[in-house]
Amino acid sequence: MKDHEILERTRTIVIDAIAQNMHLYGITASAGRLYGLLFFSDKPLTLDEMKEALGMSKTSMSVAVRSLLDLNMVEKVWVKGERKDLYAIKDDWYECFFDYFTIKWQTAIAMNSSAMEKSIAKLQKLIAEPETSEEIREQAFIDIKKLEERLDYYDWQNRLIDSFETKEILNFVPIEKKKD
Numbered sequence: 001m002k003d004h005e006i007l008e009r010t011r012t013i014v015i016d017a018i019a020q021n022m023h024l025y026g027i028t029a030s031a032g033r034l035y036g037l038l039f040f041s042d043k044p045l046t047l048d049e050m051k052e053a054l055g056m057s058k059t060s061m062s063v064a065v066r067s068l069l070d071l072n073m074v075e076k077v078w079v080k081g082e083r084k085d086l087y088a089i090k091d092d093w094y095e096c097f098f099d100y101f102t103i104k105w106q107t108a109i110a111m112n113s114s115a116m117e118k119s120i121a122k123l124q125k126l127i128a129e130p131e132t133s134e135e136i137r138e139q140a141f142i143d144i145k146k147l148e149e150r151l152d153y154y155d156w157q158n159r160l161i162d163s164f165e166t167k168e169i170l171n172f173v174p175i176e177k178k179k180d
Contacts, residue, residue: 011040025071025100030056031064035073035089044077044086072099094175098164105161109154116147123147 015036022032037053038045045053051061065087068074073096077086090096123140126132132140163169 011036015040026104027067027071028064030054030060031067034061034064035068038074038087038089041088044079044088046082046084046086048084050087071103072096098167102161102164105157109157109161113151113154116151120144120147 015033018036018039019029019032022029022035027035033054034050034056037050047058047061047065050056050065051058054061056064065074069076069087073090074087075090077088079086123144127137127140160169
């Protein structure tokens with residue numbers, strides 16, 4: 001086996017692993033392969049170069065690039081004299097991690113908190129209605145308590161997210177390993 005083949009096979013192993021695990025991030029396997037391709041590329045690539053290397057349609061490639069851009073895992077790069085858009089992975093994996101989780105968590109928290117706050121308001125109106133039965137009123141109080149406890153949890157998650165955004169989390173979990 002030639003050295004070049006060994007190099008390509010080792011890269012393929014990593015790219016395949018990345019592609020298989022990208023579903024954990026809500027990303028398709030094809031976007032994972034694209035990320036792996038950009039990881040090993042020694043220069044930013046155009047959509048056409050990526051399409052050719054991965055054998056994907058231009059539409060699929062564009063969707064994959066967009067999803068990686070939205071998660072701040074890939075960035076558009078400017079190169080003097082180049083007219084086409086070029087893309088490269090972001091080198092700071094720690095920042096990518098922070099960005100990904102804060103984006104995903106904030107979206108989920110906002111959606112769930114909003115639904116719960118609206119439900120609490122409706123349950124409070126239901127409780128206040130004189131014709132509401134005692135059984136329904138008791139169940140509404142129980143539901144409000146559950147929802148308020150969950151909102152407390154989301155408050156904690158928001159504070160955790162804040163520690164990611166400010167990098168305060170690194171005071172507790174530093175990037176460098178502690179030396180024994």
